[in-house]
Amino acid sequence: MSEVHVRRVPAAFAAEAHIRAEDYETLYRQSIEDPDAFWAQQAKDFLQWQQPFSRVREEDLQRGHAAWFADGTLNVSVNCIDRHLPARAEQTAFIWEGDDPADSKTVTYAELHEQVCRLGNLLRARGVNKGDRVCIYMPMIPEAAYAMLACARIGAVHSVVFGGFSPDSLKDRILDSDCRVVITADEGVRGGKTVPLKANVDQALASCPDVHTSIVVKRTGANVDWFAKRDIWYRESVAEQSAQCEPEMVSAEDPLFILYTSGSTGKPKGVLHTTAGYLLMATMTFKYTFDYKEGDVFWCTADVGWITGHSYIVYGPLSAGAISLMFEGVPTYPDASRCWQVVDKHQVNIFYTAPTAIRALMGAGDEFVTRTNRSSLKLLGTVGEPINPEAWEWYYEVVGEERCPIVDTWWQTETGAHLITPLPGAVDMKPGSASKPFFGVQPALLDEEGCEITGEGAGALVMKSSWPSMIRSVFGDHQRMIDTYFSTFPGYYFTGDGARRDGDGYYWITGRIDDVLNVSGHRLGTAEIESAIVLHEDTAEAAVVGYPHDIKGQGIYAYVTLKAGHEPSEALRQELIDLCVKEIGPIAKPDIIQWAPGLPKTRSGKIMRRILRKIAGNELENLGDTSTLADPSVVDELIEHRANR
Numbered sequence: 001m002s003e004v005h006v007r008r009v010p011a012a013f014a015a016e017a018h019i020r021a022e023d024y025e026t027l028y029r030q031s032i033e034d035p036d037a038f039w040a041q042q043a044k045d046f047l048q049w050q051q052p053f054s055r056v057r058e059e060d061l062q063r064g065h066a067a068w069f070a071d072g073t074l075n076v077s078v079n080c081i082d083r084h085l086p087a088r089a090e091q092t093a094f095i096w097e098g099d100d101p102a103d104s105k106t107v108t109y110a111e112l113h114e115q116v117c118r119l120g121n122l123l124r125a126r127g128v129n130k131g132d133r134v135c136i137y138m139p140m141i142p143e144a145a146y147a148m149l150a151c152a153r154i155g156a157v158h159s160v161v162f163g164g165f166s167p168d169s170l171k172d173r174i175l176d177s178d179c180r181v182v183i184t185a186d187e188g189v190r191g192g193k194t195v196p197l198k199a200n201v202d203q204a205l206a207s208c209p210d211v212h213t214s215i216v217v218k219r220t221g222a223n224v225d226w227f228a229k230r231d232i233w234y235r236e237s238v239a240e241q242s243a244q245c246e247p248e249m250v251s252a253e254d255p256l257f258i259l260y261t262s263g264s265t266g267k268p269k270g271v272l273h274t275t276a277g278y279l280l281m282a283t284m285t286f287k288y289t290f291d292y293k294e295g296d297v298f299w300c301t302a303d304v305g306w307i308t309g310h311s312y313i314v315y316g317p318l319s320a321g322a323i324s325l326m327f328e329g330v331p332t333y334p335d336a337s338r339c340w341q342v343v344d345k346h347q348v349n350i351f352y353t354a355p356t357a358i359r360a361l362m363g364a365g366d367e368f369v370t371r372t373n374r375s376s377l378k379l380l381g382t383v384g385e386p387i388n389p390e391a392w393e394w395y396y397e398v399v400g401e402e403r404c405p406i407v408d409t410w411w412q413t414e415t416g417a418h419l420i421t422p423l424p425g426a427v428d429m430k431p432g433s434a435s436k437p438f439f440g441v442q443p444a445l446l447d448e449e450g451c452e453i454t455g456e457g458a459g460a461l462v463m464k465s466s467w468p469s470m471i472r473s474v475f476g477d478h479q480r481m482i483d484t485y486f487s488t489f490p491g492y493y494f495t496g497d498g499a500r501r502d503g504d505g506y507y508w509i510t511g512r513i514d515d516v517l518n519v520s521g522h523r524l525g526t527a528e529i530e531s532a533i534v535l536h537e538d539t540a541e542a543a544v545v546g547y548p549h550d551i552k553g554q555g556i557y558a559y560v561t562l563k564a565g566h567e568p569s570e571a572l573r574q575e576l577i578d579l580c581v582k583e584i585g586p587i588a589k590p591d592i593i594q595w596a597p598g599l600p601k602t603r604s605g606k607i608m609r610r611i612l613r614k615i616a617g618n619e620l621e622n623l624g625d626t627s628t629l630a631d632p633s634v635v636d637e638l639i640e641h642r643a644n645r
């Protein structure tokens with residue numbers, strides 16, 4: 001491995017930081033030695049409780065069980081809004097930057113309160129009660145956040161579905177969590193193009209007879225079909241509601257939201273997060289990882305349809321009383337300078353994005369960055385996939401002018417908040433390493449037998465104990481949660497990632513070790529894509545693997561076997577791609593399809609994905625043992641016709 005270029009925490013930054021090196025060591029030790037005392041204190045400091053908790057933590061990882069602060073009660077919207085009103089009613093909560101650079105506005109905490117109350121009342125008027133699920137399928141507009149918080153206010157459980165998912169995916173998610181109400185917009189706007197959200201909802205709801213209400217925000221004013229019994233306009237309907245809405249106090253362990261994510265098998269799972277533990281860690285990591293200070297402008301470029309948007313556009317920032325920037329567009333529209341123009345326009349202090357965006361902007365050339373000022377920036381962050389040191393250095397030198405520490409935050413939909421990340425005033429940076437565990441987090445590396453590796457080494461990344469924002473269930477299928485996360489290595493939470501630990505105790509995430517792809521920071525199950533491809537009547541079988549891709553991190557490589565009597569063609573290739581888009585969404589488009597007369601299988605019929613991954617990655621030296629294959633000659637055929645050279 002090449003030499004690591006350690007970047008020390010800039011002294012000026014460290015001097016002002018919330019957590020300095022010595023604080024990190026002390027607090028981390030306390031959090032591990034006496035977790036109950038540590039977390040009890042944090043939960044009192046960071047959250048407002050209606051009824052205080054008396055029990056801190058129950059945990060039994062053998063059963064996948066954890067409960068935090070279980071007898072306390074609180075309300076998330078009160079924590080995110082009402083508690084700030086005495087001091088900061090007129091402070092900006094959200095800065096909204098539209099897709100069109102001429103479009104922006106601000107929303108104060110007082111305005112946010114009013115909007116959330118009105119919508120909470122509307123939901124109640126439409127029969128939504130505590131515990132009911134509400135689907136949110138929205139563009140990046142403030143109403144998306146109002147919808148999440150309005151659910152939290154009345155104790156309903158939201159399920160946000162990313163606006164890039166297809167009607168079929170939306171339908172599956174609505175049915176799986178039995179949502180009866182959908183909140184959407186006529187259209188979304190991204191990169192100068194419109195997205196037909198309402199039409200997608202109409203298509204999905206044709207198969208969801210229990211949905212009785214869809215609340216539609218008018219974003220573009222496009223003509224949309226209207227079903228008078230079901231559809232209501234957002235603006236007119238909330239205007240009729242009171243601007244005061246009594247919050248529903250819920251238990252710490254009542255569900256807050258469901259968010260679907262892909263796994264290695266089957267359909268996406270509805271990851272369930274509960275109330276207090278989730279909010280505590282979102283708030284605390286927001287403050288410490290980003291070293292957020294009063295008045296800072298924080299911009300996370302994720303979509304609210306992903307966990308990053310949940311925790312670091314909405315819940316973490318608002319609970320901390322911060323100013324959160326929400327961006328409707330894409331980093332390359334109108335051109336690759338957009339992010340830095342927005343930074344200058346709104347004087348952004350903290351900027352948080354994905355390595356895929358950094359690589360794309362790096363590819364566009366420095367001039368798009370250097371023509372902007374960026375002097376407001378204090379800190380940069382990344383999330384979603386490993387960042388290659390070259391992209392890290394570019395981000396550090398060109399974007400941050402060596403002034404801004406970078407926090408490479410490792411976490412997952414299931415973890416709710418950062419688990420491994422540098423704290424910027426405390427931990428020196430090693431480009432490409434997510435560095436050290438957050439307070440209370442106990443990572444370990446296991447070998448193939450499930451034994452813990454001590455000191456330096458590489459293995460499966462697991463957690464030895466629960467943390468407050470840990471997944472609590474898979475909605476409707478608790479056993480699936482146990483099977484997925486708590487059975488591979490009994491007594492541990494299994495992340496699905498591999499990692500290496502160096503001599504300084506830094507973690508280097510090497511990527512997924514299960515059949516999950518990470519394409520531009522988006523998680524996709526190979527099984528989902530394979531199922532879409534084999535829906536085509538000409539296909540017999542498909543095997544999907546990832547391969548290294550310069551911009552996306554991983555690209556999608558599909559090997560497809562046709563039924564006897566069918567011939568490959570360009571038209572068929574396009575039909576298969578279209579099918580993936582229809583079934584899942586544009587993010588699931590295969591980059592490469594290779595026609596495979598046969599797939600390498602063991603004698604028991606199991607596809608040897610290891611070999612397929614190597615061929616897709618054009619790594620032919622080390623194919624490993626092929627002698628156990630039922631028909632080793634298929635490998636030569638696949639190599640000869642490989643499509644990524």
Ligand code: PRX
Pocket residue numbers: 261307308382383384385386387408409410411412413414434495496497509511512518521522523
């Ligand atoms: O493989 C890891 C990768 O993203 C996965 C989680 O994906 P998702 O649930 O969609 O959440 C993404 C945003 C939190 C992880 O299992 N991942 C996430 N952050 C990093 C990362 N890989 C390396 N470095 C990171 N900082």
